[in-house]
Amino acid sequence: MDKNRNNENTDQQETRHAILDVREVPKIHQWLTLSLQHLFAMFGATVLVPFLVKLDPGVALVSSGLATLAYLLVTKGQIPAYLGSSFAFITPIISVKMLGGPEAAMVGSFLAGLVYGAVALIIKTSGLKWLMRIMPPVVVGPVIIVIGLGLANTAVKMAMNNPHTNEYSLSYFSVALFTLAVTIVCSMYLKGIFGIIPILIGIIAGYLFAFARGMVDLSKVKQASLIDAPDFMFPFVSYTPHFSWSIAFIMMPVATVTIAEHIGHQLVLSKVVGRNFLEKPGLHRSILGDGIGVMIGSFIGGPPVTTYGENIGVLAITRVFSVFVIGGAAVTAICFGFSGKVTALISSVPTPVMGGVSILLFGIIASSGLRMLIDNQIDFGNKRNLIISSVILVTGIGGAVLQFSETLQITGMALATMIGVFLNLVLPGREDDSELLNKMFGVSENDPAA
Template sequence: MNQENNQKIVLAINEKPKIGQGILLSIQHLFAMFGATVLVPALTGMSPAIALISSGIGTLIFILITKGKVPSYLGSSFAFINPIITLKALEANPNSEIAFGSFLVGSFLVGLTYSFVALIIAKAGTKWLMKLLPPIVVGPVIMVIGLGLASTAIKMVMNNPSNEYDLTYVTIGFITLFITIITAIFSKGFLSVIPILVGIIGGYLFSIAMGVVDLQPVIEANWLTVPDFTIPFLDYTPALSWYVIFLMIPVTIVPIAEHIGHQLVLSKVVNKDLIEDPGLDRSMFGDGLATMVAACLGGPPSTTYGENIGVLAITRAFSIYVFIGAACLAILFGFCGKISALLSTIPTPVMGGVSILLFGIIASSGLRMLIENNVDFKIKRNLIISSVILIIGIGGAAIHIGDLFSLEGMALSSIIGVILNLILPGREFISFKNMFKEE
């Protein structure tokens, strides 16, 4: 970045903002991540309050590990929605051998995997990882995440709590979707970075008018309360199984690739090579430690948020203190009983309405990755790899070997995609950096 662009920086990474300015900027980052961070636990049956608290703590951990050099916010990862839903359903089944808390054990293992990859990066560098996870593998896997969740979003919009078709729910869902789309397309400035949150608020207000919201729990809730944390060895005894390992661990391919992409984008935004200093190993380890801590509290796995990188690019306020403020506000919100109760009263069609757009955007971002990296589908190996990943992942293919081993859906498609890329002839290394090249 030249001197002219440097003059446009509002706050440098280590620059302390004025109190009023810092609070406003922190609130903006809180709003930017709020909708997506709360949506993940809402879809998986986890606690939104704990998700907020764990995101705040995770962000503070990340900032500490990266020596305060990487302005990022960590929120709930969408990649693990389906695996968590699957494990929680099995936990609730009395005939299943999956023990209570297995999804949290799986989340902890995800954090360990991040940390293990960080250790390898520290010793061997980053080139091997980018070769293992090129766009032709990661792009289709990201598409599988979005498309695989499509039925979940539609059911939330179509069906009432009795699992029956309900026209009122359909109306609420599509009104919410409409508000979100209008905000995303036509709004400017601050509103343009929080269309999901605006859609949820608009859909919620419409739901109140339609008479499907019971505000009594909000009235009765205390302002300050302690969420129901799920602590290992206190609330459950961690139990490890091959099913949990093979359902959760392979999915880490996606957030790891996402993490690399975010660090490359962020490096361009702040004009500092964050891959080199403080290093991808540190940022990956920070992500991993944050995920392990979240799992120990009962929260979902963490990932760096592109929404907040977008806010950075718009505001040019890179101060790490702004992210510290946003993290502290998220923790405070998590301990506010009124807010927790309010989140619990959001009707499912509201969340389903925003999910239609959000899951579609996830799928489209995978397609965008392929396009921006100029992946040529005239080449048979590229066509084969993407086709196999999509059909196996969306179709729900599975490999079961008794009760010992199970690999299915997105996890199976990710592994097969990596294997195909390694063994098929004509492999060409395409770096993720191509996605962020200067025009």
């Protein structure tokens, strides 16, 4: 009882330090400025994903905004979180597009959203133990490493090659290295709100450097209308969706990994704001809101979304926790998506600029998987852990394919995830679920989420 009272007092003290609490409405003259901070924090990463998978960046901005608004609605306006484009789905989307074009990618995104819904339902009824049974750190960590390193070749090619000839270009590579250098310096030395947006600053600096070297074509920006609808893809209007087991096996396993990351974000966010979001409004609502956001994107032609650590960083620095500020950022993103000038400007960013920031971003993703293994004290002197992680890394990064027919195959990251889950379940010496729960998420068996 005393422990609970102390926790409540701590939460109240942290909340009192908030400049704007979760349900407080900002003053009109502050609202736009505060919302723009969140928009800038997510902007660079969110537009990079459609750039890589060749989807409309305007649609990505609109789907990001709509997904965030839906998330706020599902979580009863109690969790100040912004949803941006997910990097985990880049390789699966590219693989699925090779099978059936962008339409197949939207079907796969919808199926991934259904996984979120199913997981939310099971967590609501059964807690988190079952998730630890199939996706412990020894599986999730290597899969996250695969997500980052699996994209390494893409990042390097974007940085080194002339996109028009697909041949090595020292001139283009110099732009990428300059962009990378600026991004690294900003990450290391900038403080406050500017320390949260090194990707955006790096892209802007790289863009200006590329412009000075004559690599930027602004003709489409000049021709574009100020207000123009992006290239939406509506099912049964723009295309007729078709289910495929190959699409399902490629996209759906990735959702389990992003859900594990989502839970980690909720724990950090709870600590920053001073409230237990896993208990109220509940982890099941948070995951459901994320899944609905993913499905909304699939209905209009946008990539899957996820909660953003950058925006949690903005909350920590500004102490502005208002969901109305987050909602304002979402509405602003939607408005940007309907600006032809903004979309054309994003499309005019040279490939080596994106390649430069991608080298750091994809490396950070891989490193976060390594950090998960370290934080959870995974012992690689244990043969079981060594075998699981080794098989996941080689099958995932190597691009292994399990092909049953021309229309049914399981590839790369999805196959690596499924093999990792299988090995974890069948190999002897599995760690206790309750210990894993506490170690990975800091949730004890007595907590409501467990």
